[in-house]
Amino acid sequence: METQAHLTAITNQQNNYRRRANFPPSLWGCSFASFSFPQTEFESYNRKVEVLKENVKDMLMASTKDPAEHIEFINLLCRLGVSYHFDDEIENSLKQIFDDLPDLLEKHDFDLYTVSLLFRVLRQHGFKIPCVVFDKFKDTNGEFKKTIINDVKSILGLYEASFLGVHGEQVLDEALVYTKANLESSAMQSSPRLADHIRNALIRPFHKGVPRIEARKYISFYEEEESRNDTLLKFAKIDFNRVQLLHQQELSILSRWWNDLNFAEEFPYARDRIVEIYFWANGIHFEPQYAFSRMMATKYTKIVSLVDDTYDAYASFEEIQRFTNAIERCSMNAIDQLPADYMKVLYKALLNLFNETENDMGKQGRSYASNYVKEAFKELVRGYHAEAEWADKCHVPTFDEYVRNGLATSAYGVIMAASFLGMEEVAGGEEYEWLKCNPKIIKAGKMIGRLMNDIVGHEDEQKRGDCASGVECYMKQYDASEKKAIEEIEKMDVNAWKDINEDCMRPTNAPMLLLQHFVNLIRVTDVIYGNDDDAYTIPSSLKDYVTLLYIEQVPLYE
Template sequence: MENTNQQNNSHRRADFPPSLWGCSFASFPFPQTEFESYSRQVEVLKENVKDMLTASKKDPVEHIEFINLSCRLGVSYHFDDEIENSLKQIFADLPKLLEKHDCDLYTLSLLFRVLRQHGFKMPCVVFDKFKDTNGEFKKTIINDVKGILGLYEASFLSVHGEQVLDEALVFTKANLESLAMQSSPRLADHIRNALIRPFHKGVPRIEARKYISFYEEDESRNDTLLKFAKIDFNRVQLIHRQELSILSRWWNDLNFAEEFPYARDRIVEVYVWANGVHFEPQYAFSRMMVTKYLKMISLVDDTYDAYASFEEIQHFTNAIERCSMNALDQLPADYMKVLYRAFLNLFNETENDMGKQGRSYASYYVKEELKELVRGYHTEAGWADKCHVPTFDEYVRNGLATSCYGAIMATSFLGMEEVAGGEEYEWLKSNPKILSAGKMIGRLMNDIMGHEDEQKRGDCASGVECYMKQYDVSEKKAIEEIQKMVANGWKDINEDCMRPTNAPMPLLQHIVNLARVTDVMYENDDAYTIPSSLKDYVALLYIEQVPCCVFYESVVFDKFKDTNGEFKKTIINDVKGILGLYEASFLSVHGEQVLDEALVFTKANLESLAMQSSPRLADHIRNALIRPFHKGVPRIEARKYISFYEEEWWNDLNFAEEFPYARDRIVEIYFWGNGVHFEPQYAFSRMMVTKYTKIVSLVDDTYDAYASFEEIKHFTNALVGLMQSSLMSL
């Protein structure tokens, strides 16, 4: 449809950066075989990790540490029920636990953070023991890096009136940078990442990906848990990529990037918002719907802020209030009709989906939240049209609606039928403290980072300008005061997550996650408007897989067992096979019985096989029995294997016995090849030079020291003929 109104000179035009991704995600092919392989591996490892989680219960401190690791590595969602029950028990026994254990700063901070992040309000007075008689934190704890970092992380779980945690934040921040300078590069990076964004404010999926890399270098790491986290991350990433592919095609089919060239083309970045709220596979429908609604909302926002006349805006707002195809004719511009029709189609899609679930009420609440949001945009457009700067209080009241939090959460609830019924939608509509705080954080953080560019585009005054005018302060002072409000908003969020709660914990956690996405989006600038700021996160989450060893399922070895479940006797004389199975058995994880049996079986047979083998192979087998390759120091193993491998090709040919008259000089021949080019990249050349030179040496000794002249003539003719036929075939 040709949009003649877009040529109207009265229309403004914001100069937003173009999309970074274009159609790149739309063509993503879903690798079904790879996904199924990951899924099978996850199921096996999940049971192993679950056993470890259960086993750790014998020590409450160890159990809390394991729960924390599963959270930080992004796999705790697999064990929600187990973790919930464990933490209930630990919290109930907390007085006894604290009395029995003289917890150090790190352990106490970890216990505090894990319990509070799950809604259990552990009292903050437990930290008073680390203060001196003057009420200040003791200088003796300053060099406790783990403890100081743990206390810093714990301080972000504070609620109003907890002075000790406010002081802890100031104290730990003042010391962590200097501690980072004294730490190993690995720990220093971890500390600085925490100073930029503490774990409690991080988007779970991003935090998990970063922590996997950090934990991988921990010498005391749990390899099974790490492997589980890596494989599960890659598995879930494939799900997210598929969703992003479907949404990209939906967006491309609408052709709205061309239909509305003045608006931000950001389907990938919108998906980052939705994915940040709930990444777990079971919330796929919620992610899809949140992305679609947010993209449409973004179009309305850009239309009101950066293109439409105020008269057009009034007509569109009235049409949204009616939500009826009958209102289409009242819209004065074709481009607005296209946008309005798309909204109605999305509403109809929602009503159909919710009707099938018997939750028609859900679509009503979504529609009402959208109406409130558009009213808020209309109010802002009116202020901009009249060049009016409202009071800060007036701005914030309207800004709670334009933050989009209400609309996002109402849409998010669509895919959460198990916990989000009519009662929960009513709770959401009542604007509870946690939601109100999230709305304020979203609105004000956007204003802090985007207000300068917005003013250049002719938008209405932001919270920064409104605060400056109402309180007659500088821009710097206004931003400082607004940042304090944001910090207090986080305390409101924490407070509403403490048990007993007014809504199911999953719903509360998704509001917390939305605030976390906001913190990431407005870290250094408005990353939604300036997509290059989000590029690395997009790559981290949806493009780059976690590097990990290929995890083959141990059931592949079942084929070598007989009907009695024992390894077949027919494989006993397969020396290379038995040695290979022995080496493979050391890569087992918990619960892989076939590999445990393989170790017993192969060890029982390898010594006798060594006695039947050549001296060279016998030595190799006995070295493996002393120390398998998986347990060897790589450099030492490499040196030993070089000596073994140098002779392997030559020994397999058995030419030392076949041609006893010739010089047996494979090592000396390799010396020639190595002297020509020793560099690592020329390994293939060295190998081929050695092989050809050794064969040439055999011919030389045959001609010089053994064959008759007649034999030599026949061999020469045969060799020339072979060369000619090879050339003819090229």
């Protein structure tokens, strides 16, 4: 049995050569903690939403007379962020459209825009409309007809549809190349409003965008549409502001939780990012009914971030070994084996969160859920430990070995297991087992999360002595340059999205709702790491999004 004096000596020795990442400070501090929920304003929004919702529902039902108009209206509901009010109606409508598809396509000579819209909306809801619907827009040489080249609306629609492809759909691969080149040219010749819309799509197509961000942007775009539906626009604006109040309240509660823990002071080496973590959780599902999911996902992801920074940027390997062993035990009795006070504080916080989860799930009769979260956390820490061991031994694993371990260190397992806590209506034991077994869609998403992080962060990580990232591992295994390694990893990202799309096509192996929320997690990752920097580490990169979603209301003009 080691004495406390011996453990203290170990810590003092480690303190002499600790690494420091020098992460940027928080942009937000305590600014959200003082939020006071405006109950009167919220109730006013609620009343207006209920009235407008019935009007919009009537419009949705009336549009069924014209298939093209109906799919356009459903698309507007999705893009404006209010489709969740009409999930059942949209589900029934799309199922009917899909079942009647052969007759619809035979009776109606839909143009490219309508076919593209039909394709994208159906596939985004899991209905696998065949890609041969685009064949009629190709000439005898197998190329897209020149008659469509000046139709920017149709070209943009085809571009957006091309991201819903699965493996083996060459026509969609060709469509992406064709439309991207044309849109880049069109953006320079279009009106400022349309040019901005095109550039946004080129940076991040709708299928890869975070729904809440996309809705806020589209509200502004749609407001300038001459043929806009003012009732629908008003509904979207008021509902956005209504839901924003709930998000501000959640962010306030979480900010106070974080401040009460005083972890920004306890762990000065770590990234202080409670607002950015909430942005991550909120991106998975923004709808009001998932408040508990967002709260738990935020808390767990914040603790994950602390452990990650501890392993990567502060702790010695001996301390890491001891902390990993303590996590395996998950018992307060293991706290004495930890050599440093800061580790004891972190360990105790994690155990308290586990206990909180067990109590909450026990009240719901879902005690099994807390066990799945705990096991997912253990798996994650084992992955972090493997990386720390590689760094300690200056070992560069093969790329394949790195990716296998990266499925755990993506942290997706913990984030989704925590999100499931607030989804009792669809996330039972069977769904947790599905998540644990790493089906194709989960593997693909985890790989994207791990490797996108590596692409933007590997240079800084190498400077501070982290283990080799996926980029370095690929370079070594395949004797490739850094540029070549990144190019090949980006191709893997494209193929992984095709795996994800395929697993979202019906019949699915998990509830569609869970699949959609997992895809949203990947979409948030694309926003965090998809602009050539690590927006979680560099919080200024997310500042505009945080302002857009949680600070600025949508202007209302009565």
